[in-house]
Amino acid sequence: MRRGAAGGPPRVLEALLERALPEGEWRDTILGDLHEEFAETAARSGRPRAALRYLGAAAGVALRGAWRRRADAVGSAGGGTMRGFWNDDVKVALRGYRKRPAVTGVMVATLAIALGANAAVFSLLDALFLRPLRFEEVDRIAMLAEHATTDRVEYVQQSVAPATFADWRRELTSFSALAAADYWDANLQGRERAERVQGFRVSPEFFSILGVRALRGRTFHEGEDVPGRDRVAVIGSALWARNYGSDPTLLGSEILVDGEALTVVGIAPQGFDFPYGAELWAPLALDAEAASLRSPRYLTVLGRLAPGSSLRDASAELRVVDERLRAEHPELVNRRARVMTLNEGVRDIGVGPFLAVWQLSALLVLAIACVNVANLLMARGAERQRELALRQALGARRGRVLRQLLTESAVLAMASAAVALPVAHLATLAMRERMPASIARFVAGWREIDVDGRTIAFTTGIALLAVLAFGVLPALAATRPQLVAALRDGGRSATAGARRQRSRNLLVVTEIAVALSLLVASALSAKSALVMLDGPQGYEPAGVLKAETVLPEMRYGDAAARARFVRDSLAELRGLPGVEAVAAANVLPATGENHGATLELEGEVYATGAERPVADWRSVSPGHFAVLKLPILDGRAFRDGDAEDAPPVAIVSESLALHHWPPGSAVGRRVRDGEDGPWVTVVGVCGDVVHHWFAGRSSPTLYRPAAQSPTARLALALRVTGGDPEALGAEMRRAVARVDPAQPLSMVQSQRRSIQEGTIGLQYAAAIMGAFAGIALVLAVSGVYGVMAYRVSQRTQEIGVRLALGGSRRQVAGLILGQTGALAASGVGLGLLLAAGLARGMESAFVGVLRIEPLPFVAMATILALAALAAGWVPTRRALAVDPSTALRAE
């Protein structure tokens, strides 16, 4: 073990320090010394104390190291300047801050919160969007995809037909190798019980393209992708540890997958689970017939660029090959091929807009923080007017004083960044752990979220930008040449005051405006998350327990066997205590799975190549509607009589019926799925369900009786009377094991939990926006308070005069509050415009999910205006309470 988990300092701090110190033999010595010291302090006074001391010591050593490095880099000639810079500017800055610990603390905390939010969002952006996968030379790995000219081109995985893949593999020379991967729901008969694991069938070149070598044993050899020679498997190290206790003798022995014996030839390296959290890989061996198909398209195709060729070359070559293939195969007329980097290919399509909105919001929070700090610095600049004027009078050029002031701002920003990074680390950790593993595996890069070197660089960068934002204005204001006035004792220049007042007013207005737009945005996203989670689903999710399983081809190849499994399992489940109704379906709502079909409606004529209507396709047992309490609006539900040999029937969802037929006329019509299926009579219309929050409640759906169209992919569901349905989970597993002990259930959970996990992205969005808005509100209100307090305190004398001359307290209060009100009103007005823009952006990012409503705008504007008035009222009341004579004597 390199690091003692219990005795050592927090790993973030140690890693940060390691980065900060100059490389060399002394670095390890210093790290070791501090580590040892930490252990001693921790034993004596506890870990928190030790961590604090460690932080102090590390900061001291790191600063020293950093400056020496700078000095070394500048060389001996410039060394003196660096030292001068260090001694004069930085030390003066530190001394100044040490004298005002409270204000400094507020400024550092303000900036640290904002920088922390930015760092956390950036680490998300980096891991999920910029580089989700971190394989060796990942830029040289490409993903190739086919798409129909009418498709949305974002869906690129699992999009290539076997014959097309074979053509590409034969003809493309810009790639040193191409591999295909095919999604595989594998049932693994483990040593103790059966388990459903995520598998992929892959070409032998798959591993070498990714640059991945087996931890033990080997990956696949050339020629193992031939039917008959493909009975080998590579398993993931987590699965190896979980099911086989990392037993080395597993190599070379056989495991039973989907009823077929495979020889384990290799263990994948730790952490390798590409794609989609895969734990089991077997060779993709297509027989001649399957390999010759140009549809369906279900392969994910990867390639490694040949030495010397670029992605551009590959793209050009693919275009040529693609055109030729289209000429040879007329059925490809509407297909296009394209190539992209692997990281572009695996990127979660919904994630980009989310992250963009978050990063924008985080920058807005930073903007507010900068405004607050600028306000404080301006107040400070006013106090230091005489000191700065003196420096200039003694011969310092304005630039020299500016340098001093900007150095002070930079020191502030760097200190805040140092505080912000550990905070951001904790935030990312919390985000990573809250995400259910079943979702995280589909989000490429989720595990990589952390505060790393790039995040640190980004944070430092925006901290320096922030210096420009908050430091420059006050510095310019403070060094504006007006020596005589400033040096004169007690000199107060009315015009300068007015000018400074104006810029402060501008800051307050900006602050209110930005905070309001964030508040509105967060209210909108919170509301849409709530609606998705608890709003109407079209059925009743409470009280439903569900499980999934996939019947393997090997043992359940014929429809009768599949139907038998469903019948026996449902009979077993019906016998469980408290069970009201049971059902089987190919897909349940909100499970992240889907199955679609192309329909033909009787009476419509479809030209060749023309688009046919597409609908979600469900195969359900008669109990489905009772279990989900899915209302039948017209006609009837399925019944046991809709058996294999009975006339084929279907139920359509309301949206499908209304889209194609006049209201009330759906029952009795005939449809078929695909061009060659049998005609099926519609016997009923049911309500629509929210299948996926992104699509809302409008997915047209065709239901068929399970007995007439049994599927391999199954979801079993039961409705219980009262109590927590998940309490029945173990019973449910046992009941199905009685039917077939080799058939594992996965995702055994309540329907409510499915919905919750399915909408997790939205909940994250709402929570993060909520946090941003909260921070923005606090910062904005405290900013308004600060400005008003300063203003009122400057006007204490004036207030005294007004009161002494007979002005009533009400009049004076009205005067001051009127000014606050004017500021708040302009801020709110500007903020509403900004909020409308942001909301429009979010609406297009979360299509169909987020609706713009007036209520959040009005509510948030009111809250913010009231908060601003309150912030102005507190100092006003204090000023009014002062006796006029005291106020007059104040100067």
Place this chain on the structure above:
Amino acid sequence: MILLAVLRLGQGAYSALVRREIEDRAGRRVARGALYTSLERLEGKGCLKSRLGEPLPERGGRARRYLAVTPRGVRALREAQAAMAGLREGLDAVLERS
């Protein structure tokens, strides 16, 4: 001062101990940054030499750097002491009185 501390500690001298020794004996706080800089400079001048010990778990698997004063360091010390003594000559009365 650092050289003296290293000499005092003998065989087992390493950076963290040196710091503590100076703080205990001389009653002065030593900034870590300054200490490491000085140690590195003294090593550069050939007054100190260092060797790495075994990696230790309580140091997070890192080795201690044991320090020893070289003959050259001893000579430098002696010269410094002599310089001090030269300056001090004739001041005993003043220094002891106060």
